[in-house]
Amino acid sequence: MAPEQTRGKVVATPGHDGQRLERVRLYRSQGVNGRIVHGDALLFLRSLDDGIADIVFLDPPFNLGKKYSDSNPSLDRRPDDEYAEWLFAVLNESARVIAPGGALYLYHLPKWAMRAGTQLETAGLRFHQWIAVMMKNGFVRGQRLYPANYALLLFTKGKPKRFERPRFPAPRCRHCGKYTKDYGGYRPIIDRQGVNLSDFWEDLSPVRHPSRKHRGANELPKMLFDRVVAISGAPDALYVDPFAGSGTGALCALSADLRFAVCDLVRANCEIIQSRLDHLISSRRGKCPSTRTRSHGSGSSSRCSPATSRSKAASWT
Numbered sequence: 001m002a003p004e005q006t007r008g009k010v011v012a013t014p015g016h017d018g019q020r021l022e023r024v025r026l027y028r029s030q031g032v033n034g035r036i037v038h039g040d041a042l043l044f045l046r047s048l049d050d051g052i053a054d055i056v057f058l059d060p061p062f063n064l065g066k067k068y069s070d071s072n073p074s075l076d077r078r079p080d081d082e083y084a085e086w087l088f089a090v091l092n093e094s095a096r097v098i099a100p101g102g103a104l105y106l107y108h109l110p111k112w113a114m115r116a117g118t119q120l121e122t123a124g125l126r127f128h129q130w131i132a133v134m135m136k137n138g139f140v141r142g143q144r145l146y147p148a149n150y151a152l153l154l155f156t157k158g159k160p161k162r163f164e165r166p167r168f169p170a171p172r173c174r175h176c177g178k179y180t181k182d183y184g185g186y187r188p189i190i191d192r193q194g195v196n197l198s199d200f201w202e203d204l205s206p207v208r209h210p211s212r213k214h215r216g217a218n219e220l221p222k223m224l225f226d227r228v229v230a231i232s233g234a235p236d237a238l239y240v241d242p243f244a245g246s247g248t249g250a251l252c253a254l255s256a257d258l259r260f261a262v263c264d265l266v267r268a269n270c271e272i273i274q275s276r277l278d279h280l281i282s283s284r285r286g287k288c289p290s291t292r293t294r295s296h297g298s299g300s301s302s303r304c305s306p307a308t309s310r311s312k313a314a315s316w317t
């Protein structure tokens, strides 16, 4: 189905079954450039220009029978063929909106990551890495081992425009405080620079505790998004997240001065995202002396709102 010809402008767009996109919040001031959209991910992606996104982050429903929508309770319980067709349509649209050199991340079960990888190559993207994320929140099902890893696929459109390999402090024993590994002669370097991030992330925990959760389920930890942004992001890059959930991806993007465009099918999730973003924005303003000055009517520049952000602001709206 042909989308309305308003690519780059997220407006109320007629779609499947009469669905529309609703713009919940547009941020466009003091160095913040982003939007929250309520609606279907495919419609949202179709409303974006070709090659506009620097990072597309996909954490779609896994077809495990979760109830995401009152109007369509079987949305996440489809026959495999039907789910594959939908997922591949999302991947194709995502591949289209990624800029040359941009990055696509897909978080999924290995079963679907495998098929998705083939589809992404068909859509013209280049395999970069399969990151195994250890996440012990599954259940043993059928004749299988206990599932403890999810796939975080990284594909790029051609040669990556940006690729940073983060370093982090080497893991230490909780009891004695010593390194858990013997780094031999490299120890002085490890002391100074930490260790390279590998493609096996075993240090993330599911967001389980009610005090940290922003909604019922399926929330990915902040550290995962921080890493995605650190690896592939740069100030002013556009982060796109069509299944934004609690919006942690948008928050991490904003914290690193990226622009963001995020969407969720559930209105309540969009409201959670808005409230979290508003809170972050006001706390950033509170802390930023130059913005404080500006809000009192004087001063024209700010360390918190680089000129590049403002100049690009009009180019994708």
Ligand SMILES: C[S@@+](CC[C@H](N)C(=O)[O-])C[C@H]1O[C@@H](n2cnc3c(N)ncnc32)[C@H](O)[C@@H]1O
Binding pocket: 039, 040, 041, 042, 059, 060, 061, 062, 068, 075, 218, 219, 220, 221, 242, 243, 244, 245, 246, 247, 248, 249, 263, 264, 265, 266, 269
């Ligand atoms: C696995 S969760 C994503 C969680 C998110 N990464 C986080 O950290 O909070 C999937 C999200 O996609 C949303 N969703 C389900 N179907 C959708 C669709 N067709 N279009 C847009 N969002 C959808 C759900 O409401 C849910 O918030």
